[in-house]
Amino acid sequence: MRTKVAIIGAGPAGLLLGRLLENAGIETVILERRSQDYVLGRIRAGVLEQGTVELLDRAGVGERMHADGLIHDGVEFCFDGDKHRFNFRELIGRTVMVYGQTEVTRDLMQARDASGAKTVYESENVSLHDFDSDKPRVRYVKDGIEHELACDFIAGCDGYHGVSRASVPAGSIRTFERVYPFGWLGILVDRPPVAEELIYAHHERGFALCSMRSPTRSRYYVQVPTDEKVEEWSDDRFWDELRRRVDDETAEHLATGPSIEKSIAPLRSFVAEPLRFGRLFLAGDAAHIVPPTGAKGLNLAASDVGVLADALIEFYADRSPAGIDGYSARVLSRIWKAERFSWWMTSILHTFPDTDTFSRRIQRAEFDYLRSSEVAARSLAENYTGLPI
Template identity: 55%
Template sequence: MKTQVAIIGGGPSGLLLSQLLHTRGIESVVLERKTRDYVLGRIRAGVLEQGLVKLMEKAGCADRLHAEGILHDGTLISYGDQMFRVDFTEHTGTPVVVYGQTEVTRDLYDAREKAGGQIAFNVEDVLIHDADTDTPSITYMVDGQAQRLECDFIAGCDGFHGVSRQAIPLDVRREYEKVYPFGWLGILSETPPVNHELIYANSPRGFALCSMRNENLSRYYIQCSLSDKPEDWTDAAFWQELKRRIPADQAANLVTGPSIEKSIAPLRSFVTEPMRWGRLFLCGDAAHIVPPTGAKGLNTAASDVHYLFEGLKAFYADGRTDGIDSYSQKALARVWKAERFSWWFSSLMHRYPDQSAFDLKMQVADLEFLASNKAAQKAMAENYVGLPY
């Protein structure tokens, strides 16, 4: 089998790239190791930068997003019982959109199916061949049958544990990593959000986040130990701990209920360089991971897709290679800025096991400076709503 662009990974970044290429008449095949239902069962963040929204519009997949997404003009930050607001539209003129990553993925799957896009599910034993030549290919297994896919380019959108990054030789790639000494315990509940805006809470007991998917579906998180397991936490224990970490007036308004999903996510900052080797390009989690503080994961993947799509579009339109040649440099320049913001915001809001009394005082001073200084709020707002591509 032959195609122009082989895409490894049927998550949102792989699907978005495939759909964007389709709008320009560029063929692609998506290889996904799980089923569609499995991919749609993943619970992920749902704060979208306008850059991603515009890409969804360009892909012809934004109708439901605009109908159901919730515009957020700011966010709330608390420490103890004190709370202040950072106004995005005041400082940047731009809101973010709350719309679940699962819904983004569903819209993209629907669009690819409507367009007759080629997606292979339950793909196993994927191997990348000759990526450093002009004739790359991929071999894989589906239902016990060996398959071979020849292509012009390979987009590795297969996540942190995928095969794409590992295909780049060790003497070529360099990896940077910071592992955080805590995780996030998150629950999804069919309850109204405690506030119409997100609340990021710094508490002596640890970080908490109050988020939502819609008016009757809420997503809450609390910082927890890496040794914890979801089953260690009853719903009652979670709600009790959340109430202790958010301001008293917000806790009093919190509507609780049974969780419909509960999981723990470890936190990591990770970047691999370069993001291109020959005709193999890494996108999203295959190349970089951010802690979820500030919701940059999906949004940084989207900026990768933008740079790669523009490069491939120019190549197939008139043979230009400047876009694909500069892909890694452009993508990494933006990735590192997103990494910095996510690291800073995580450092500001969490409790670390080795923090001294001085460190805690500095954290409060940083929060009070942010609460009172418009320039600091503008810098945060610019990063939160998304730096330009």
């Protein structure tokens, strides 16, 4: 079997890349080691930058997003019960949209299924070969039969633990990482959100976030130590802890209920460099991880594949290698800015094990500066809604 671009991974990054290339008449095959139901069952974030919304529109999958997504003009920050709203629309004329990553994935899957483009789910023993030549190949096993896929390029969109980055020779890649000493305990509940926009709360007991997936489904988080067990957290314990960390008005209006999903997500910052190795390109979580504090994970993945799609389209249309030659440097510039913002958000909103009275006063000073300086508020708005690609 042969295709132009072999895409490893059928998450939103791989599916979006496939859709953008398909719209340009470039054939792709996507290989995914999990089942379609498993991929759709992943619970992930749902804050889309304006640029991501525009990219999904370009891909032709934005109809349901615009019908069901929630446009947010800003966010609220809360520090020990003292709350302030940042209005992005007024500050810089931009917004974000709340629309679950699961729904983005579903829209992209349905579009690919409708077009007949090939996706091979439950592909086992995927291996990448000869990507340092002009004839790369991918081998995989499906239903006990070994297959080989010849291609022009390979796009590694298979996540942090995927085979793509692991296939790069150790001496050819450098990684940068910071592991945070806490995680987010999150619950999903079929209750209306406590507010129309996200509330980020700092408290001496730890961080909390009030978020949502729809007008009737809410997502809440509290910071917990990395060794915490989700089984130790009853719903009642979670709600009690969340109330302690938010302001009194928010605590009073929380619509609580039984959780329909509960999990703990560790926090990590990670970047790999470079992101091109001959005919192999890394994108999305295969290339970088950010803490969820800045809502950058899905958005960075989308910007990666937007740049990669344009580079490949340029190659096939004009036989120009300029885009693919510049891919790594271009996306890494934006990745590191997003890493910085996510690190900054994490630093000012969380309580660290070594946080002392001086450190908390510095965090408080940062909050006071943000709400008193339009320049600082505009910087927050610019980064949160998404820097230019």
